[in-house]
Amino acid sequence: MGGELFFRTEDIRQDEILGYLVETPTDRDLIEQLKGRSPVILKGSRGVGKSFLMRAAEAEIKNNFTSRRILPVYVTFARAGLIRANAPDKFLLWMMAKICNSIIRAASSAGLTLPGGSTIAAIRGGGSPGTPSKMEVVEKIFEDSWKNSGEAPLPAIVPDPEVLKDAVEDLCLHANLNRIILFVDEAAHVFIPEQQRQFFTLMRDLRSPYLSIKAAVYPGATSYGDSFQPIHDATVLIVDRSVTDHEYAAGMREIVFKQDPDLRKIIEQNGEVFDTLAYAATGNPRILLKTLDRSKPFNRRNAQEVIRQYYREDIWSEHSGLTERYPGHRDLIDWGRQFIEGHVLPKLYETNKGRKSETQSHFWIHRDAPQSIKEALRLLCYSGILQEGVSGIRATRSEVGTRYMVNLGCLFSLDAEPVSFGAKIRQHLSIKRFPEFGANHSAYRPISKLSLENISTGGNQALESQLQKSSDLLDITEWQKQRIRDLGLSTIGEVLAASEEEFMKAHYVGPKRARKVSNAAIAAVLEYLSG
Structure with missing residues (x-):
C-alpha cells in the first residue's frame, strides 16, 4: 500500500483541506449552512467528519474574504477535560478567554487593523508587544490547572458575553466586516453535563447580527440546559453518510484516493472487498481509513480478518473502556453492550441469514422506554456503534418510537465470511422492517430504574487517573x-x-x-x- 493515511483532520494542513474534500450533495449543504448566518449545531459521532467539514467551510470563507468580508474563526474546546472542576465558573471563564484569543489571532492573521477602543482592549486583556497577551496567559492558566493543585491568580479580568459582543461589533464596523463566524469544535465534554449546559447558554448569549456560532457536538451531548432550546436557538445538522445512497461506495473510494492515489489499482482489483470495508464503516471515514490501513497487504483474507478483529473486539473495547474513565456511567455502558450483543445483533443476524431480500440493520425502541435506556443508546451512538435514531417512527399496532441503525461492521463480523455476507446485506438493505423493543421489554430491567441524577461526571479524580x-x-x-x-x-x-x-x-x-x-x-x- 502507499503512503501514510490521515485519520484525523488535525493532521492535515489548513491550506490542504479543500484538496481532500470529496463533496457529496449532503456535504455541500452542510458546508453552505456552516457558512451561513444562522447558529448551527453539527452533530455526529467520532470520526464522521465534523472537524473536516468545519475546516472546509473555514477554508472556503477565507478564499472569498476579500469579496465577502466574513472572518472565520476556528477554535477547539478539546482541552475542556483538563479544566479542574473545583469552581463552577472556571469553565465559563476559560471558554471566554479562548474565544477572545481566537478572534484576536484570526483578525491579525487576516491583516485587519484592530480598533483601539475599550472593548477590544478588554478582550485582548492587555500585554506588551511581542509577548503573550494577558488573556492568552489566562487561557493557559486554566489549561495547565491539571498540573497544579493550587489556584493561580488571573492577570486580567475575563470579559463577559456582552463585552465580547460589543467588541465583535466594533471590530466589524471598524474593519468593514459583514460578520464573524465562530467555529467551535469539540464544543463541550460529553461526560460533563455542566460543561455542556454552560456552553449552550454562552452560545445563546453571544448571538448577534455580527457573530454567528457553529458548534460541533457528539450525539451524547444532550444537556442543553434550561435557557437553550435547540429547535429555536440553532439549526441542528446531522453528519450522516447514508449507506443507502447509490453513490456511497464511490464516495468512500474517493476519500481514500484523495489521500493516496497509489491505492487506486489495488482497490479496484479488490472492489467487492473494499466496498465491504466501506459499508462496514457505516459512513465513518476514520474507521474506513483505520481498517484499510490494518488490511495491508490489501486482499480478501486480510480484510476479513480485520473486520472480525475490529468489529467484534476493538470497537467494543473502546466503548467498554469508557467505564474506566467515567465509572459513574458504568451501568449504562455495560448494559448497552450487553443489549446490542445479546439481543439486537443475534436477532438481526438470524433474520438476515434466512433472507434473500430486504435485509436489516435497524431496530426500534418505544418512545416510552425508560430514560436510562435512551441514555445508554446515546452513548453507543457516541462510540459509533449505533447511528443516532430517527424519532417518530411507527411500528406494529401504530406504536411510535425511535429507529436506530447498528454499525454494519458489527453485523458483518458475525459471519464466517464477512465479505460475502456483507455484500448480501448491503445490496438488499431496507429500513422498512426491524426488531421492535416495546416500552417495558424484559431486556430493560437491569437499568430501568437507574437514577440518572446519581451518575458521576468523574471530576478531577477521573482526570488524574486517566493521565x-x-x-x-x-x-x-x-x-x-x-x-x-x-x-x-x-x-x-x-x-x-x-x-x-x-x-x-x-x-x-x-x-x-x-x-x-x-x-x-x-x-x-x-x-x-x-x-
Missing part, C-alpha cells in the same frame, strides 16, 4: 508510538506535557516531523481524555 494511563493506549500509528517510547514518555500525562523540542530528540524526527508527531499525539491525548 497516569499508558501512552500505548493512544490512537496513533505504531511509528508514532515507537517515537514516544524512544523518548520515555510512558504515560498520557507525560505526552501531554511534552514540547515539540522534546519530540525532536527522537530518532529520525526533524522539526517538521516533530510538529506532526506532537500534533498527532496531543490530538490523540485530548480525544482519549474526552472519552
Whole structure:
C-alpha cells in the first residue's frame, strides 16, 4: 500500500483541506449552512467528519474574504477535560478567554487593523508587544490547572458575553466586516453535563447580527440546559453518510484516493472487498481509513480478518473502556453492550441469514422506554456503534418510537465470511422492517430504574487517573508510538506535557516531523481524555 493515511483532520494542513474534500450533495449543504448566518449545531459521532467539514467551510470563507468580508474563526474546546472542576465558573471563564484569543489571532492573521477602543482592549486583556497577551496567559492558566493543585491568580479580568459582543461589533464596523463566524469544535465534554449546559447558554448569549456560532457536538451531548432550546436557538445538522445512497461506495473510494492515489489499482482489483470495508464503516471515514490501513497487504483474507478483529473486539473495547474513565456511567455502558450483543445483533443476524431480500440493520425502541435506556443508546451512538435514531417512527399496532441503525461492521463480523455476507446485506438493505423493543421489554430491567441524577461526571479524580494511563493506549500509528517510547514518555500525562523540542530528540524526527508527531499525539491525548 502507499503512503501514510490521515485519520484525523488535525493532521492535515489548513491550506490542504479543500484538496481532500470529496463533496457529496449532503456535504455541500452542510458546508453552505456552516457558512451561513444562522447558529448551527453539527452533530455526529467520532470520526464522521465534523472537524473536516468545519475546516472546509473555514477554508472556503477565507478564499472569498476579500469579496465577502466574513472572518472565520476556528477554535477547539478539546482541552475542556483538563479544566479542574473545583469552581463552577472556571469553565465559563476559560471558554471566554479562548474565544477572545481566537478572534484576536484570526483578525491579525487576516491583516485587519484592530480598533483601539475599550472593548477590544478588554478582550485582548492587555500585554506588551511581542509577548503573550494577558488573556492568552489566562487561557493557559486554566489549561495547565491539571498540573497544579493550587489556584493561580488571573492577570486580567475575563470579559463577559456582552463585552465580547460589543467588541465583535466594533471590530466589524471598524474593519468593514459583514460578520464573524465562530467555529467551535469539540464544543463541550460529553461526560460533563455542566460543561455542556454552560456552553449552550454562552452560545445563546453571544448571538448577534455580527457573530454567528457553529458548534460541533457528539450525539451524547444532550444537556442543553434550561435557557437553550435547540429547535429555536440553532439549526441542528446531522453528519450522516447514508449507506443507502447509490453513490456511497464511490464516495468512500474517493476519500481514500484523495489521500493516496497509489491505492487506486489495488482497490479496484479488490472492489467487492473494499466496498465491504466501506459499508462496514457505516459512513465513518476514520474507521474506513483505520481498517484499510490494518488490511495491508490489501486482499480478501486480510480484510476479513480485520473486520472480525475490529468489529467484534476493538470497537467494543473502546466503548467498554469508557467505564474506566467515567465509572459513574458504568451501568449504562455495560448494559448497552450487553443489549446490542445479546439481543439486537443475534436477532438481526438470524433474520438476515434466512433472507434473500430486504435485509436489516435497524431496530426500534418505544418512545416510552425508560430514560436510562435512551441514555445508554446515546452513548453507543457516541462510540459509533449505533447511528443516532430517527424519532417518530411507527411500528406494529401504530406504536411510535425511535429507529436506530447498528454499525454494519458489527453485523458483518458475525459471519464466517464477512465479505460475502456483507455484500448480501448491503445490496438488499431496507429500513422498512426491524426488531421492535416495546416500552417495558424484559431486556430493560437491569437499568430501568437507574437514577440518572446519581451518575458521576468523574471530576478531577477521573482526570488524574486517566493521565497516569499508558501512552500505548493512544490512537496513533505504531511509528508514532515507537517515537514516544524512544523518548520515555510512558504515560498520557507525560505526552501531554511534552514540547515539540522534546519530540525532536527522537530518532529520525526533524522539526517538521516533530510538529506532526506532537500534533498527532496531543490530538490523540485530548480525544482519549474526552472519552
